Amino acid sequence: MTWYWPRGLGRHLRHHPGDAVALARAGWRLRRRGWWHLAPFLPLPDPRYWSFRLSTAVGPGGAVVTPEAVVDAAKWSVRQRVGR
Secondary structure: OOOOOOOOHHHHHHHOOOHHHHHHHHHHHOOOOOHHHOOOOOOOOOHHHHHHHHHHHHOOOOOOOOHHHHHHHHHHHHHOOOOO
16 A cells, blocks of 8 residues: 655645644544554554545546645544544
């Protein structure tokens, strides 16, 4: 499985460190159930779900996602009051 880290996201977080909280909270919402049972023992999303989310966000062609779009999506996700 390939994890997607948009080019420039680290630079964006250096200049806007407050956005890291929104990214962490959104990432926590995407975690796989029972993540502690499978290596690498990190709260990462299921690969099929991550692929689905990425393809619905940018299309099946895999267009380039900007850091600003990732942060905006994370902030939107945090604003939603839906529980898991």
